[in-house]
Amino acid sequence: MQPLRIRKEKCGIRNCGGFTFIELIMVLFIVGVIAAVAASATFYRTDARELGPQVELFKGHLRLAQAIAMQSDKNWGIFVIDGSTYCLFRDGSTDNRVLFPGENTLTYSLPSGFTIGPAGTIVSFSSGWGIPSTSASGWPAVASNVALTMTKGSDSATITLTKNTGFIP
Secondary structure, eight states: OOOOOOOOOOOOSTTSSSOOHHHHHHHHHHHHHHHHHHHHHHHSOHHHHHHHHHHHHHHHHHHHHHHHHHTSSSOEEEEEOSSSEEEEEETTEEEEEEOOTTOSSSEEEOOTTEEEESTTOEEEEOTTTOOEESSTTOOSBOSSOEEEEEEETTEEEEEEEOTTTOOOO
8 A cells, every 4th residue: 555645736827826917906996996986975965964964953943842832831933033043932922032952042053054944934833732833823723734944055955844743754
């Protein structure tokens, strides 16, 4: 019986089990395409990314006004003063302004470049029930959904209050 011999073959330039130059170039090309797509998503459309948090903050302010109205005997609401500021008010008067939690001024100013409209819009909520109205007094209730639009640059978002319930999707 002869011992098992393992043959060692010499590896030539063409048949060593590595990657070819073409394969390396293709991998680098694919990595470059993925990096370009990721970079374009990062550097472009910043308006759209900045708009979302401001819209959610405004919705939160509307929900706050409704929640307070439902727990009190006074009407509460939001008054869009102009295209860039709004305030929280109570007692059926837009002049009776109240601080938003965490704020130190009676009006909230949107960051530069943001607008909300239409300007002069009043959204109030009736005491006890929280039914939306477009009058500071809270009456009459709105007959249809109320829509406000917030914009930043070329991007915009619509905030809708559902009639009768004040639900904000």
